Amino acid sequence: MLCLFNFMKVIDLILFSAVKNNLDYLRRRIKANARKKRFLDKMTDEQKAIKRAKDREYYHKKKTENKPRKITEFTEREKLNIREKWREASRKYRKKCRFKKI
Structure with missing residues (x-):
């Protein structure tokens, strides 16, 4: 955790110095990304296939609505x-x- 905190501190100082409370934001994003990765890793092959099909369907729906112009x-x-x-x-x-x- 100490190494991760130092890394986040460096990012905070260099990239996001103008944004207020950005260190908290980065912490929340890192935790959320880790949570999502654990969720995806726990999925079975059948669940992954269902998720891919859902994602594909969502993409095609948005494409027909010309959302990603x-x-x-x-x-x-x-x-x-x-x-x-x-x-x-x-x-x-x-x-x-x-x-x-x-």
């Missing part, structure tokens, strides 16, 4: 904003990966 369906201004968000997310992800290696 393609980038070509946006205006030029929206495209610029979306791509800027993608770049920023990629930067954060790469930065986070660099700190995981340390």
